[in-house]
Amino acid sequence: MKRPAKLALSDGTVFSGLGFGAEGEIFGEVVFNTSMTGYQEILTDPSYCGQIVTMTYPLIGNYGSNLEDVESSGLALRGFIVRELCRFPSNYRSNLSLDEYLAKNGVIGLEGIDTRALVRRLRVQGVMTGVISTSDLDDKSLVEKARRSPDIVGLDLVKEVMPKQDSKDWSTGLNALVCEPITPGYDSLHQPLSENSAGPHVVAIDYGMKWNIPRHLRQLGCRVTVVPGSATAEEVLNLKPDGVFLSNGPGDPRPLDYAINTIRGLLGKKPIFGICLGHQLLGLALHGEIYKLKFGHRGANQPVLNKQTGSVEITSQNHGFALRAESLPNNVEVTHINLNDQTVEGIRCKDVPAFGVQYHPEASAGPHDSHYLFGEFRKLMC
Numbered sequence: 001m002k003r004p005a006k007l008a009l010s011d012g013t014v015f016s017g018l019g020f021g022a023e024g025e026i027f028g029e030v031v032f033n034t035s036m037t038g039y040q041e042i043l044t045d046p047s048y049c050g051q052i053v054t055m056t057y058p059l060i061g062n063y064g065s066n067l068e069d070v071e072s073s074g075l076a077l078r079g080f081i082v083r084e085l086c087r088f089p090s091n092y093r094s095n096l097s098l099d100e101y102l103a104k105n106g107v108i109g110l111e112g113i114d115t116r117a118l119v120r121r122l123r124v125q126g127v128m129t130g131v132i133s134t135s136d137l138d139d140k141s142l143v144e145k146a147r148r149s150p151d152i153v154g155l156d157l158v159k160e161v162m163p164k165q166d167s168k169d170w171s172t173g174l175n176a177l178v179c180e181p182i183t184p185g186y187d188s189l190h191q192p193l194s195e196n197s198a199g200p201h202v203v204a205i206d207y208g209m210k211w212n213i214p215r216h217l218r219q220l221g222c223r224v225t226v227v228p229g230s231a232t233a234e235e236v237l238n239l240k241p242d243g244v245f246l247s248n249g250p251g252d253p254r255p256l257d258y259a260i261n262t263i264r265g266l267l268g269k270k271p272i273f274g275i276c277l278g279h280q281l282l283g284l285a286l287h288g289e290i291y292k293l294k295f296g297h298r299g300a301n302q303p304v305l306n307k308q309t310g311s312v313e314i315t316s317q318n319h320g321f322a323l324r325a326e327s328l329p330n331n332v333e334v335t336h337i338n339l340n341d342q343t344v345e346g347i348r349c350k351d352v353p354a355f356g357v358q359y360h361p362e363a364s365a366g367p368h369d370s371h372y373l374f375g376e377f378r379k380l381m382c
Contacts, residue, residue: 005110005134007052007081007118008142010149011125017112020085021102025133027149028052028078031320032119034299037063038365039098043080043107044071046161046208047276047318049250050152052079052130053298056119061086064094065101071210071364075105076161076250079132081118085111108132126294127320152320153292157251158259158277161208163228199223200242200381205231207249207259207277212364216374217245222381230258233265243271243381246278248360252321253280253290260284271380272354273373276319279356283347289327293343296320297358300366303339304346304359312339315359316366322358323347353380 005019009030032054033042039060042053060082080102089097102109110132122128131146199221204214207229214224225239229249236244244266253259263285266272274282280290297317304313313336323344325334336346336357348355355377361370 003134004137005108005132006137006139006142007110007113008131008133008139008146009121010129010143010146011121012143013121014139014142015110015113015118017110019108019134020099020111021080021109022106023134024108025131025135025145026052026078026108027129027131027146029127029152029320030054030081030118030122030130031127031296031298032056032115032122033318034301035316035365036300038300040065040069040101041071041210041365042318043075043077043101045210045248045318046072046076047248047250048077049157049161049208050155051077051250052081052132053077054081054115054118054122055083056115058083058115059086060084061098062089063091064089065096065098066093067095068093071212072161072208075102075107076208077107080107080109081113081115081132082109082111083113083115085109108134122295127296152251154255155251156255158207158229158249158256161250162206162230163226200378201225201240202243202245202381203227203236203239203241204245204247205229205236205259205262205278207247207256207281209247209249210360210362210364212362213245213247213275216362216371220374220378222378229256231262233262236262236266237269241270243273243377245377246272246274246281246356248276248278248318250277252292253277253284256281267349267354268352271377272356273377273380274356275360275362276317276358279347279358280319280321280323282354282356283323283328283332283344286332286347286349287329288332289324290321291324292321293319297338297340297343300363302359304336304370305339306336306346308335313369314367315345315361315370316363317359319358
């Protein structure tokens with residue numbers, strides 16, 4: 001049944017539409033994603049924790065949802081906004097409509113608003129806190145709630161999405177998620193490690209990791225052990241890795257002192273590859289600086305220049321913070337830049353085996369231009 005709902009922004013703007021999914025009221029940082037497809041991967045990306053995601057493509061939900069295209073065990077985002085919701089999907093893989101999927105997972109959706117006007121406001125004014133409600137429909141009340149809601153700057157959102165197991169248990173390897181190498185294709189991650197398994201051993205530090213990352217590593221023949229973002233350098237090294245992977249994750253990297261200290265303890269001891277939040281944490285561990293972007297990069301069509309080859313990669317991205325190029329020390333080179341705004345998209349250490357990229361080479365959803373980076377990581381380990 002269709003029901004009225006509203007979005008109020010902290011600048012006083014109010015949008016009226018219809019609610020779908022769960023009922024209630026939530027607040028979060030209102031952002032936008034320019035992808036045309038892949039909404040289920042977006043919904044299940046832990047990097048969206050604390051945010052209300054607006055899709056710029058006007059029709060969302062036409063292929064429903066399924067059990068295969070998820071990137072985590074749940075939905076971490078706060079809310080979901082679309083121009084037009086398809087309530088009756090037509091795809092043979094669909095198990096639930098988008099409406100049913102959000103309701104099942106307790107996420108509030110909003111449809112029927114002018115998403116072009118909302119996105120234009122976010123691009124001009126910058127992302128801001130908002131409130132979606134299906135219960136309180138008073139404009140003044142909602143705007144006041146949006147203004148009182150906390151900003152994500154300075155918050156540690158990683159602790160909300162990383163594995164809940166105690167890091168001491170994970171350090172033994174007994175309760176860690178251990179993955180065998182596999183042939184190309186999708187497969188369960190929960191397989192026991194064979195003593196005779198070949199290939200380099202990767203310890204992946206999970207700050208809110210998408211599941212397609214260990215799939216890619218396994219497809220390259222790697223054995224993968226996943227540990228929570230709270231793991232210390234000693235705990236990681238006790239697992240005897242050939243390399244360490246730093247995953248994506250949500251929010252501001254600057255409050256994550258525990259993660260930065262771990263990375264500093266690993267630099268020069270094992271090859272390191274970081275993406276998205278992992279890339280930012282690597283930059284902070286190397287004494288670089290982070291700043292917040294006006295409206296961030298979120299979508300599957302971000303052009304990135306590889307300065308080493310001169311080629312342009314179309315990339316999938318989801319972040320609201322970036323490394324400040326001029327803050328990086330002399331032993332760190334910028335390898336990739338965003339062609340839309342010239343922000344740093346990749347770094348590499350000159351004196352130790354460590355590199356990172358701001359985007360998502362594992363895609364899901366998105367283009368496959370950057371898969372080669374996993375191969376570069378494997379070369380470092382071998």
